[in-house]
Amino acid sequence: MNLQEGHGMTTAIADRSRVLVVDDEPQITRVLRTVLTSQGYQVQTAAEGQTALSSFTEWRPELVITDLMMPRMDGVELCRRIRAMSSVPIIVLSVKGEERTKVEALDSGADDYVTKPFGIDELLARVRAALRRSGAESNVSFEVGVFRVDFEDRRVYVAGREVRLTPKEFELFVYMARHPSRVITHRALLEAVWGEASQEQPEYLRVFMGQLRKKLEPDPSSPRYLVTEPWVGYRFNPEG
Numbered sequence: 001m002n003l004q005e006g007h008g009m010t011t012a013i014a015d016r017s018r019v020l021v022v023d024d025e026p027q028i029t030r031v032l033r034t035v036l037t038s039q040g041y042q043v044q045t046a047a048e049g050q051t052a053l054s055s056f057t058e059w060r061p062e063l064v065i066t067d068l069m070m071p072r073m074d075g076v077e078l079c080r081r082i083r084a085m086s087s088v089p090i091i092v093l094s095v096k097g098e099e100r101t102k103v104e105a106l107d108s109g110a111d112d113y114v115t116k117p118f119g120i121d122e123l124l125a126r127v128r129a130a131l132r133r134s135g136a137e138s139n140v141s142f143e144v145g146v147f148r149v150d151f152e153d154r155r156v157y158v159a160g161r162e163v164r165l166t167p168k169e170f171e172l173f174v175y176m177a178r179h180p181s182r183v184i185t186h187r188a189l190l191e192a193v194w195g196e197a198s199q200e201q202p203e204y205l206r207v208f209m210g211q212l213r214k215k216l217e218p219d220p221s222s223p224r225y226l227v228t229e230p231w232v233g234y235r236f237n238p239e240g
Contacts, residue, residue, distance in 0.1 A: 016042055017063060017131050018041070018042045018043075018044070018061040018062050019036055019041045019043050019063045019065065020043075020044050020046065020052060020055055020056060020059065020061040020064045020065070021033065021044070021045045021065045021066075022045070022046045022047075022052040022064065022065065022067060022070070022078065023045075023067040023070070023093065024048055024069075024071060025067070026047075029046075032065065033045055035124070036124075036127070039124060041127075044059055048071050048072045049066075049070055049072060049078035049081075052064075052066065052073075052078055053081055056082060056086075057085075061088065062088060062089075062134070063088065063089050063090075063127060063130055064078075064082060064089070064090045064091070065090075065093065065123075065127070066079070066091075066092055066093065067092070067093045067094075068092055068093065068094050068102070068105060069095075069101075075092055075093075075110075076101065076104050076105050076108050077108075079092070079105055079108040079110045080108040083109025083166065087134075087154070087165070087167055087170075089111050089112075089130035089133070089134045090109060090111055091110070091111065091112045091114060091123075091126055091127065091130060092110045092112070093113070093114055094113055094114075094115055094116065095116045099203075102203075103203055106203070109166055111166060111168035112194065114126060125195075133167055133168075133171050134154075134167045144177050144238045145225075145237075145238025145240070146158055146159045146238070146239075146240070147177060147216075147225075147238060149174055149177060154170055156170065156173060156216075163215050163216060164215075165212075165215065169208055169211055169215070171193050172189070172193050172208050172209075172212065173212055173216070175189065175192050175193055176189075176226070176234065177236060177238070180237070181235065181237060181238070182235065183232055183235050184233050184235065185232055185233040186205055187233075189205055189233060189234065190204060205234075209226060212226055213226050225237055225240050
């Protein structure tokens with residue numbers, strides 16, 4: 001069995017969020033359906049990416065959990081297809097040794113990943129965090145330099161131009177925008193955006209910072225706003 005027993009799971013939540021689980025291992029989908037349903041979530045499952053994509057367009061889930069290695073359409077392509085039409089949070093499931101594929105999935109729009117075998121408590125915590133981050137925050141916006149952040153619609157504008165960000169990209173940018181002109185260490189960013197368990201996954205920062213620069217910088221190869229502080233971290237320069 002690829003799932004580790006969890007203890008002390010939280011009580012059922014009230015929002016009945018819709019979760020799509022995609023995995024070609026029936027045991028995985030069966031267990032995740034049972035566990036997630038017991039926590040109050042509505043769950044649909046699919047055994048491969050093409051079927052999952054159809055379910056996504058018809059059912060419109062608020063979170064997707066997908067395996068990477070599947071027949072017909074793999075998890076990377078599924079992430080790419082979903083991200084082309086939605087900013088819904090995506091958590092990918094992977095096995096050890098798939099480091100390159102995990103980075104490719106992050107590049108394709110995934111927000112987080114969990115390595116098999118994983119504990120139920122860890123997965124549920126990541127599900128809750130992803131849904132919490134993607135939910136509506138306070139009905140306010142703030143401006144810094146040429147940037148404006150709209151929390152109600154979870155949108156970012158650069159000099160009046162709207163830029164579409166994934167949930168994780170949005171969270172990373174907002175954290176940096178709240179600390180302008182300050183050096184933020186790799187450790188601080190990882191913990192703030194991905195939690196304390198992220199210290200062994202530094203590729204998160206490299207991948208998502210690269211994605212943000214492509215979307216926000218006039219010249220991503222020579223960043224003006226999201227500046228690297230070698231060996232330390234990053235600095236957000238709102239005036240460029």
